[in-house]
Amino acid sequence: xxILYIDAVPVRVDDTGVVxxxxxLLRMLPDGTVSRALVSGRVLHHERIRxxxxxxxxxxxxxxxxxxxxxxxxxFTVAEYFPTPGVTPYHDPRQHAVxxxxxxxxxxxxxxxxxxxxxxxxTPEEAASPMVQGEMTGGQGVLLRQALAHVGCLP
Amino acid sequence: xxILYIDAVPVRVDDTGVVxxxxxLLRMLPDGTVSRALVSGRVLHHERIRxxxxxxxxxxxxxxxxxxxxxxxxxFTVAEYFPTPGVTPYHDPRQHAVxxxxxxxxxxxxxxxxxxxxxxxxTPEEAASPMVQGEMTGGQGVLLRQALAHVGCLP
Amino acid sequence: xxILYIDAVPVRVDDTGVVxxxxxLLRMLPDGTVSRALVSGRVLHHERIRxxxxxxxxxxxxxxxxxxxxxxxxxFTVAEYFPTPGVTPYHDPRQHAVxxxxxxxxxxxxxxxxxxxxxxxxTPEEAASPMVQGEMTGGQGVLLRQALAHVGCLP
Amino acid sequence: xxILYIDAVPVRVDDTGVVxxxxxLLRMLPDGTVSRALVSGRVLHHERIRxxxxxxxxxxxxxxxxxxxxxxxxxFTVAEYFPTPGVTPYHDPRQHAVxxxxxxxxxxxxxxxxxxxxxxxxTPEEAASPMVQGEMTGGQGVLLRQALAHVGCLP
Numbered sequence: 001x002x003i004l005y006i007d008a009v010p011v012r013v014d015d016t017g018v019v020x021x022x023x024x025l026l027r028m029l030p031d032g033t034v035s036r037a038l039v040s041g042r043v044l045h046h047e048r049i050r051x052x053x054x055x056x057x058x059x060x061x062x063x064x065x066x067x068x069x070x071x072x073x074x075x076f077t078v079a080e081y082f083p084t085p086g087v088t089p090y091h092d093p094r095q096h097a098v099x100x101x102x103x104x105x106x107x108x109x110x111x112x113x114x115x116x117x118x119x120x121x122x123t124p125e126e127a128a129s130p131m132v133q134g135e136m137t138g139g140q141g142v143l144l145r146q147a148l149a150h151v152g153c154l155p
Numbered sequence: 156x157x158i159l160y161i162d163a164v165p166v167r168v169d170d171t172g173v174v175x176x177x178x179x180l181l182r183m184l185p186d187g188t189v190s191r192a193l194v195s196g197r198v199l200h201h202e203r204i205r206x207x208x209x210x211x212x213x214x215x216x217x218x219x220x221x222x223x224x225x226x227x228x229x230x231f232t233v234a235e236y237f238p239t240p241g242v243t244p245y246h247d248p249r250q251h252a253v254x255x256x257x258x259x260x261x262x263x264x265x266x267x268x269x270x271x272x273x274x275x276x277x278t279p280e281e282a283a284s285p286m287v288q289g290e291m292t293g294g295q296g297v298l299l300r301q302a303l304a305h306v307g308c309l310p
Numbered sequence: 311x312x313i314l315y316i317d318a319v320p321v322r323v324d325d326t327g328v329v330x331x332x333x334x335l336l337r338m339l340p341d342g343t344v345s346r347a348l349v350s351g352r353v354l355h356h357e358r359i360r361x362x363x364x365x366x367x368x369x370x371x372x373x374x375x376x377x378x379x380x381x382x383x384x385x386f387t388v389a390e391y392f393p394t395p396g397v398t399p400y401h402d403p404r405q406h407a408v409x410x411x412x413x414x415x416x417x418x419x420x421x422x423x424x425x426x427x428x429x430x431x432x433t434p435e436e437a438a439s440p441m442v443q444g445e446m447t448g449g450q451g452v453l454l455r456q457a458l459a460h461v462g463c464l465p
Numbered sequence: 466x467x468i469l470y471i472d473a474v475p476v477r478v479d480d481t482g483v484v485x486x487x488x489x490l491l492r493m494l495p496d497g498t499v500s501r502a503l504v505s506g507r508v509l510h511h512e513r514i515r516x517x518x519x520x521x522x523x524x525x526x527x528x529x530x531x532x533x534x535x536x537x538x539x540x541f542t543v544a545e546y547f548p549t550p551g552v553t554p555y556h557d558p559r560q561h562a563v564x565x566x567x568x569x570x571x572x573x574x575x576x577x578x579x580x581x582x583x584x585x586x587x588t589p590e591e592a593a594s595p596m597v598q599g600e601m602t603g604g605q606g607v608l609l610r611q612a613l614a615h616v617g618c619l620p
Contacts, residue, residue: 001156001158001159001197001198002200002202003156004157004253011381013379013381015364015379016361016363017360017378017379017380017381018360019381043157043253044157045156045157046238046239046251047157048235048242048326049233049235049253050327051326053326053327054325068327068378068415069323069325069326069327070327071321071323071327071328071329071413071415072232072461072462073232073235073461073462074229074230074460075229075230075233076229076382077227077229077615077617078228080204080228082201083201084201087203089617089619096200096201098159098198098204100233103381103382105378105381142619145614146614146615146619149542149610150382150384150542150615151381151382151383152382152383152542152554152611154610154614166536168534168536170519170534171513171515171516171518171519172518172533172534172535172536173515173536205481205482206481208481209480209481223482223533223570224478224480224482225482226478226482226484226568226570226616227615227616227617228617229615232459232462244462244464258536258537260533297464300464301459301460301462301464304387304455304456304459304460304464305387305456305459305460305537305539306536306538307398307399307456307537307538309399309456309459311466311468311469311507311508311509311510312508312509312512313466314466314467314469314563352466353466353563354466355466356547356548356549356561357467358545358552358553359543359545359563382542383542383543383545384542384543385539385540386539387537387539388514388538388539388565390513390514390538392511393511394511397513398513406510406511408469408508408514410543
């Protein structure tokens with residue numbers, strides 16, 4: 001069966017809701033390479049999606065990130081990560097994962113935790129640039145640009 | 156882990172996209188009671204969500220229903236069916252299932268198949284009426300009204 | 311030409327994004343009757359929609375309401391208020407108005423201003439109750455239930 | 466006041482709802498230059514948005530295009546065309562126009578009409594390519610890529 005995931009795109013916003021920065025984690029992959037990544041993880045048995053969002057955001061951004069979890073369960077898109085490349089833009093060699101993707105404004109202090117080496121806040125232009133996109137894997141660069149398109153900040 | 160489902164609300168539409176009818180199946184439940192239901196079922200390993208939609212619509216409505224699968228993977232809502240009643244409006248005593256819900260116009264001939272006893276096309280008003288709502292179980296009546304709200308036909 | 315409006319549904323949320331209360335204004339209508347209403351108003355020439363949202367929320371809820379304007383311009387629905395009743399669920403005898411509808415969490419202190427007599431925070435159940443729905447006009451009761459459906463709180 | 470518009474992205478889809486082609490019109494602009502464009506136009510007084518969609522699609526694609534108007538009034542985004550460049554990604558030197566943007570599968574024969582010189586069906590990759598994007602004006606290239614992001618076909 002497919003595994004249920006959430007993907008969260010952490011963003012900073014101004015008073016009118018305009019996205020000014022996108023937060024990307026720097027992760028060490030199992031093969032020793034380093035890549036930029038969204039907040040991402042499984043939904044557990046008996047866990048609500050909104051609780052999974054809170055848990056993974058806290059795990060990756062720390063306990064005082066103050067994420068503003070979306071009021072609606074409607075994700076901006078659904079990313080289907082297939083073990084076979086090319087079925088969709090998303091790829092996960094380990095498993096078939098279906099991820100509900102949300103954009104989450106965070107208002108507090110963020111510090112990378114767990115397996116994340118760093119957290120960098122990029123402007124939408126930087127986040128969509130070939131350099132940053134080239135540092136993302138598994139189709140998360142596409143997912144990030146879909147998020148930017150949804151908030152009206154696609155360069 | 157939660158099981159991934161799709162829920163599809165089959166609808167008839169006029170030339171301007173207005174929903175004129177909602178299709179509900181009549182199912183015999185394991186305990187012998189009868190209830191009205193949406194098209195619903197699991198997403199399989201290695202199966203795209205849009206292929207799961209096609210498969211379940213064909214299974215329940217027959218091979219010439221001519222469903223118009225949505226172009227966007229964005230569902231109108233996500234229904235979280237918990238084995239414990241009351242966590243969300245949705246309840247499934249067998250399992251924790253997370254269902255991506257889509258509204259699917261169907262243009263062809265529909266005939267109930269498999270375990271469905273009948274298929275009835277209701278007006279939006281009838282579908283939202285206490286009588287029809289009372290014949291739906293597990294929170295699918297709520298899901299149906301959410302679909303009607305999304306298409307602007309909530310009485 | 312149709313006049314462009316915004317409708318905002320002010321809500322209180324918990325830490326996981328669940329809507330716990332919906333804020334409704336009490337307004338005196340020109341004919342002397344009193345009705346419950348959403349935050350609503352025109353978009354001005356040269357004004358962005360997100361600036362119109364900020365302006366009308368501040369006008370109706372005061373300067374320290376701290377509204378969290380949505381990051382995406384995608385409204386949860388579009389309400390078409392026709393001067394002729396019955397074309398859509400929405401009705402405005404004065405004009406043809408097309409309103410982009412958003413759900414806006416507010417975190418600060420709210421106090422009714424301008425032409426609003428009062429502001430009351432209802433639970434989703436109360437907001438959808440026949441009593442409160444009966445106190446709303448022009449189809450805003452339908453719009454409110456559409457908002458509740460979108461956030462998964464439709465009773 | 467802002468003028469209310471609709472933008473429609475005509476697409477061809479396969480049986481599972483995947484977008485296979487995007488239709489772009491070739492228009493002669495007032496200054497004699499030629500540009501690729503979406504189906505676009507005003508909403509009239511007393512006209513429903515879905516009727517405006519039908520009217521403009523028929524005007525630009527002909528009477529047998531068989532457009533499948535979306536069942537939900539929720540647009541995938543709202544494009545705010547300002548007369549001042551840079552306020553948003555969208556620009557219209559003539560006026561402040563706010564456009565509700567929809568993706569519309571068309572199943573029939575399309576032929577360009579009125580002021581359109583031609584209609585070309587591009588793959589999503591071609592539509593997002595620098596060459597085609599360079600032939601679009603007023604931010605419609607951005608809008609087109611937002612549509613591709615929404616349907617999961619952003620290259």
